[in-house]
Amino acid sequence: MSRPTDQPPPEPSGPAELPRAVAEYAEQLLLGTGLAATDALRLARGDMDAPPELGGLAEALRAGWSAGEDRR
Amino acid sequence: MSVALFDLGQRLRAATLGRPVARCSFAPVLPPVDPIAVTLSGAGEGALVRVTDGVRLTSASGSTALSALAELGLGLAPEPRPLVIPNRGTLGRLLELARATDRDAPTAAVAAVVGWWEQRAAHPGSGAVLDVTTACAARWVLGVPPADERQLAVWLGWLEVADRGPGGLLELADRVAAGPTLPGLEPCAEQDGASWAYFVARATDASKPWDWRARDNRREAALGLATRCDAAELYESLCLGDPLVATREAFGGAVVSGVVTAVPGQGLLEVTLDRLACRLREDAAVEGYPGHPRDVPTTGQPWLRGRVAATRVTPDERLVLSLKDVLVRSGPPRRGQRVTLRPRAVDPHQQRSRRQELHRRYAARRSWLSGGAPRAPRRRDVPLDVVIAAAES
Numbered sequence: 001m002s003r004p005t006d007q008p009p010p011e012p013s014g015p016a017e018l019p020r021a022v023a024e025y026a027e028q029l030l031l032g033t034g035l036a037a038t039d040a041l042r043l044a045r046g047d048m049d050a051p052p053e054l055g056g057l058a059e060a061l062r063a064g065w066s067a068g069e070d071r072r
Numbered sequence: 073m074s075v076a077l078f079d080l081g082q083r084l085r086a087a088t089l090g091r092p093v094a095r096c097s098f099a100p101v102l103p104p105v106d107p108i109a110v111t112l113s114g115a116g117e118g119a120l121v122r123v124t125d126g127v128r129l130t131s132a133s134g135s136t137a138l139s140a141l142a143e144l145g146l147g148l149a150p151e152p153r154p155l156v157i158p159n160r161g162t163l164g165r166l167l168e169l170a171r172a173t174d175r176d177a178p179t180a181a182v183a184a185v186v187g188w189w190e191q192r193a194a195h196p197g198s199g200a201v202l203d204v205t206t207a208c209a210a211r212w213v214l215g216v217p218p219a220d221e222r223q224l225a226v227w228l229g230w231l232e233v234a235d236r237g238p239g240g241l242l243e244l245a246d247r248v249a250a251g252p253t254l255p256g257l258e259p260c261a262e263q264d265g266a267s268w269a270y271f272v273a274r275a276t277d278a279s280k281p282w283d284w285r286a287r288d289n290r291r292e293a294a295l296g297l298a299t300r301c302d303a304a305e306l307y308e309s310l311c312l313g314d315p316l317v318a319t320r321e322a323f324g325g326a327v328v329s330g331v332v333t334a335v336p337g338q339g340l341l342e343v344t345l346d347r348l349a350c351r352l353r354e355d356a357a358v359e360g361y362p363g364h365p366r367d368v369p370t371t372g373q374p375w376l377r378g379r380v381a382a383t384r385v386t387p388d389e390r391l392v393l394s395l396k397d398v399l400v401r402s403g404p405p406r407r408g409q410r411v412t413l414r415p416r417a418v419d420p421h422q423q424r425s426r427r428q429e430l431h432r433r434y435a436a437r438r439s440w441l442s443g444g445a446p447r448a449p450r451r452r453d454v455p456l457d458v459v460i461a462a463a464e465s
Contacts, residue, residue: 018084018087018088018215019087019215021216021217021220022084022087024217025080025083025216025218026080026083026084029076040080040084041084044080044081044084044085056074056347057074057077060074060075060080060081061077061084062081063078063081063319064079064081064082064084065081065082065084066081067082067093067094067316067320
């Protein structure tokens with residue numbers, strides 16, 4: 001289920017809460033890695049260490065997370 | 073895949089913050105000067121065109137729909153006016169209306185302007201047409217799946233623009249073009265100006281009647297293709313001058329970063345890259361700067377120039393890029409120094425010279441483009457690089 005497009009963006013209440021549409025997209029992208037969307041969020045935030053085989057994945061997520069900080 | 077993961081990191085951040093996250097540091101579009109925003113709904117006789125210049129709002133429908141643009145004074149004036157639209161489809165539908173306009177109709181001049189907009193819209197970097205949905209997606213990432221970023225309503229919601237009509241498009245256009253413009257993009261406005269002057273002179277020359285709807289001859293088509301290709305190549309090159317874009321592209325290999333591990337001789341350099349992704353092919357002309365991708369200098373000559381000699385993977389799975397013909401400003405790089413490399417920046421002056429040469433060659437009597445018999449098609453092997461480039465584009 002996606003968010004109605006004419007509504008303002010949702011305000012998640014906690015780090016583990018992602019809008020369902022983006023969580024589903026993340027899980028499609030992470031298919032085969034054994035990671036859930038919340039794991040991706042924790043990896044991106046630097047709250048979780050990735051196993052060595054997923055080091056590149058975690059690096060890309062973290063770089064994206066920290067890129068463009070406070071620029072709008 | 074890594075670029076998609078980088079984007080996912082940005083999406084997750086945008087979703088968590090509940091606001092857009094910057095995809096680039098500079099505005100990726102030229103600020104529109106005296107723009108006209110258009111929305112188009114319905115089809116056929118029911119097509120409704122709504123237009124605003126930021127002061128007045130007009131609308132018209134059916135076969136006279138283009139009169140809404142004429143009411144705002146749009147025509148073959150000395151200066152072009154940029155068009156702001158919700159998406160590329162709107163321009164296609166405007167073009168249908170323009171093509172159906174009678175040559176003697178009061179809106180014939182407006183129809184011609186639509187023809188010019190359509191022509192310029194195929195030139196990336198041009199400021200003639202601002203497709204706000206595409207421009208917003210170039211500037212920000214949202215906390216939604218990528219497919220949702222193709223919807224105008226999503227952008228209006230995330231950027232908190234209340235006006236759902238053409239006025240809202242102007243507001244989005246202002247927001248997306250705010251701040252410093254991508255360096256090197258301003259000359260694109262000059263190209264728009266030159267193209268407009270040529271178009272107006274042609275359309276208004278009573279001695280040589282010309283219909284903008286007429287198909288290009290072979291020479292015009294060939295030169296038009298060269299111009300569009302040059303514009304795309306230049307815009308892509310300019311975008312790599314944006315620190316955030318360069319950072320993202322480092323995950324796809326269009327930009328590479330690493331540490332100098334050897335200086336085997338004069339004009340030679342070996343860089344051990346951070347990642348295995350590298351799209352720089354053998355013999356590709358490259359330029360570079362000290363530091364990480366985000367440290368891209370915005371002005372001046374490149375710090376390093378060279379060509380890719382070879383690439384190899386070491387037993388510990390590191391990618392090493394060997395460079396030849398290396399020239400470095402302010403002395404050779406030292407071992408251990410971090411450098412970032414990218415394809416050599418496209419020079420718009422060289423592009424122009426090349427197009428002038430094409431123009432000269434296409435006009436030559438011996439050229440089949442200027443009227444000779446068309447060449448018979450020949451089949452031959454396509455170089456692997458061409459196949460890869462086609463697959464990537």
